[in-house]
Amino acid sequence: MPSTRLLLVRHGETDWAKGRRHTGRTDIGLNATGEAQARDLPGRLPLDGVVAIWCSPLARSRDTAARAGLAVDVIDPDLIEWDYGFAEGRTTAQIRDERPGWTVWDDEITGGESLEQVGARADSVIVRARSVEGTVALVGHAHHLRVLAARWLGLAPGGGRHLTLDPAGWGALGWERETPVIERWNPPGPPI
Template structure:
C-alpha cells in the first residue's frame, strides 16, 4: 500500500521570524523557493498517485516548484486559524499571557477574517482530509502539501491520538514526512526530512532538521 506523504511549504518571511501564519497569504522567500525545488529529487523517487494542496499560495508555489501537479486544491488543508494571534510570535504573546502554549491554551478571537480555531476544530478538518484520501492507493502515494501546525494535527489524528498531541511532532519548513503502516496499523515511516542527495530516498536515516 502507498504512503501518505506530507510536505510542509517552504520558508516565508513570517515563518523565518517565527510569526504565527494562519490565513495570511504570504509568498515564499527566495530561500523557501530553493527549499521547494530541492524536494523535487526526493519526490521523483516516489510513485505519486494523487496530490492535494492547500489554497495558500505558499503551498501552491511549493507544490509547483517541487514538480507536483495538484489533483485538488483542498480548503481543509489551510493552516490553523490563529485568530487574534495571527502574525505574532510566541514571545510577544507571552508578554500578555506568561507561559502561553498554543497546544494547551489555544488562541483568542481576531477580526472577521481571523475568527480563530480550537485545536479540536483543526482536528476535525484533518479528519475530513484523511477520510477523503482513505483507503490509500495500492500502487502509489498520496501527497499533501500544507502547513506546519495543520500537518502535525493531521499526523496525530492518523496515529489515533488526540489533536493536541500534534505538539509531539516538530516540523520544519521545506521538509518531507511519510506516514505508512506496519501490520495494518499506522506508523511514522519518515519525519521532518530535509531534501536529500539525488538517488537517495528520504527515510529515518536521513539527517533531520533541528
C-alpha cells in the first residue's frame, strides 16, 4: 500500500474571500477572523504522521501556517492560487453582468491560467509529494487545493468544482489499498 498521504490546509479568511472576490495572485493578508481561524487550527488538524509542510508563497498562506504553529519546510510556487487574470478582485456576479453564465471552471480566464495549467501545477506537487513517506501538509488556497484533490483522485482538474473548502478548512487524502481516496474533507470547526 502506498505510504504518502496529503493534508490540505486552506488559509484563513481574508476580506476579499469574505466578499466572494476572486483572490488569486494578489497578496492579500488575513483579516481578524482569518487570524483567529489560523490560531484555532492546531486543535483541529490531524498532524500525526506529518513529515513535511509545504506552503504557497503568498502571505495569507504563510501567515496561516505560522499562526497554526506549522513549521514550513518548503515554500512551493506550485501551491500558489489560480491566476484569475481579468477576474482578479471581482465576484462571479460582477463578471456575469458582462459574461452571463460565466464560471471559473468552464470559461476562459483572459490574461490568467487555464484550468489545465492549474491542473499541471497540482500534478507537479502530487508527483513530488508521492516521493515522501508519510504525510505532507500543503498550506494553500481554495481553488488550487480543490483541483489538487481532484487530480489526487485521478479526476480531471474540473472535478474540483464538486469540492468546497472553507477558509481554514482542511482535507486528508490517502489510500484505500492502492486506490487514492478522500479520507476526510472540510470538517466543521468551532464557530469563531
